[in-house]
Amino acid sequence: MKHSLIALALLALVPALAHGAPASPIVTVHIHDYAYKPPAITITTGDTVRFINDDNDAHTVTSTDGLFDSKGLDTNGVWEHTFAKAGIYKYFCELHPYMKGTIIVKDVKA
């Protein structure tokens, strides 16, 4: 009986193990002193970028190509976006357009 319970417990773990592959990393970009820090990052497909607004003013993370838009990100606001396709993604702040950033996404197979 005891062994059966252990076996059942192990079976119950199988799905969890199947989904236990390492999660895609999250890369953090801080918005600080009216700048994205760091202003340019390189990630691989499937990675997520987390933006955190440290300023006492609102900002946005807005794609120059209309591919993504955080909309208004208030102080201490957090916004994430996962990049599925390789490419070079440029973005800016809709409220302070001199704030610019770049995300280079490389194919995970490359």
Next chain:
Amino acid sequence: MRRNDFLSHVAWTGSGIAYALSGTGIFAGRALADAAPATQFVQISDSHIGFHQPANPDVGATLQASVDAINAMPVQPKFVVHTGDITHLSTQQQFDDARAILRQLRAPLIALPGEHDVLGNDFKTYRTNFGIKDAEDGGWASWDDGGVHYIALLNVFNFEKMGLMGNDQLSWLKKDLQSQYQQTPIVVFTHVPLYALYPQWGWTTEDGAQALAMLSGFDHVTILNGHIHQIVTHVEGNIHFASATATAYPQPQPGTAPNPGPLTLPHDQLLHAIGYRTVRLDNGTAGIEQHSLG
């Protein structure tokens, strides 16, 4: 007092100071109380409802104080114009909160959008809540009143290029001005400055020069904007520019800080740096009286 000193004085104290935009661009302080107002309206700007940082923890209260003071004017202005950034993040709740205060105005309200009112390139929420009555499809408008031609231009389209009006609006402006006499006083409202006031901080309109070229042929043109939360004046020929203070919080003078972020001041100084202004048009000349909240 040197001109720059005077402008700083106006910007940071402001209370009850009257000034006129002369042909030389130099302010002339003068008493306005005993002059018969030809046309008088009020400008408020940059209320940023929803902002809750130390620079002004209660922007609703300072907008309310402005509205109360305007309503207490013994002679009500013909209208009150809000030159944009009514809200901080364009949310419906913030528009609702702003409407709850601004609907108390006794005088008619004309409200332009700032870039904070159209985040996500969404003009619909602004237009539903505050769109200018009888505006063109694009949201801009003009009207005549008391011998003055008023124009409300929207220059917060495509903010990646700083302020931008776009070709449709410029084409409309050209036609609109063709029906005006050279001597007709023209008053233009915008959110972002139409000229390159400080492009490093986005204080410019990329295609503003085209509009200014159209306006340059008129004898009396006054352009009143918001966006920069402080009084700055500028003259180009017959065109007189005057940026307004905010009802929310001040921003640094161009280039005097690493960024244009909100300035945090002691509360009494904050109240001196924000408020509203009355504008009186007398023979095409705009007399502006700044009213601080402190």
